[in-house]
Amino acid sequence: MDDKTRTELEAAAFRRLVGHLRERTDVQNIDMMNLAGFCRNCLSRWYREEAEQRSIPLSDPQAREIVYGMPYDEWRAKYQKEASAEQKAAFAASQKR
Numbered sequence: 001m002d003d004k005t006r007t008e009l010e011a012a013a014f015r016r017l018v019g020h021l022r023e024r025t026d027v028q029n030i031d032m033m034n035l036a037g038f039c040r041n042c043l044s045r046w047y048r049e050e051a052e053q054r055s056i057p058l059s060d061p062q063a064r065e066i067v068y069g070m071p072y073d074e075w076r077a078k079y080q081k082e083a084s085a086e087q088k089a090a091f092a093a094s095q096k097r
Contacts, residue, residue, distance in 0.1 A: 018043070022069040025079040034090040040067050 001009075021027070021040055029039035041064065048063035064072040083091070 018067055018069075021067065025075075028081060028083070028087075030083045030087045030091055034087065034094055037094070040064075043067050 021043075029041060032039040033042075044060070044063040044067040047066060048058050048060060051058040051063070061072060068075040
């Protein structure tokens with residue numbers, strides 16, 4: 001496979017991942033962090049960092065809006081729930097690794 005095709009496939013897979021995460025508003029970021037070690041915020045930060053490496057100005061709020069499909073504060077107000085004690089404990093334990 002040539003590099004152009006690989007890049008196109010990777011971009012398409014990224015768009016599908018972002019689309020899937022936008023649809024699955026029931027999945028909380030803390031659950032993603034506890035199970036996979038990354039969340040929507042991580043993905044948006046990686047996006048911003050890659051833009052920075054290419055000298056493309058992109059703020060955290062702009063990158064989050066790309067991933068969330070709306071301003072982050074709006075997403076939080078609509079979909080984010082308070083983390084349970086169990087979720088918080090699992091997150092704390094995962095950070096010690």
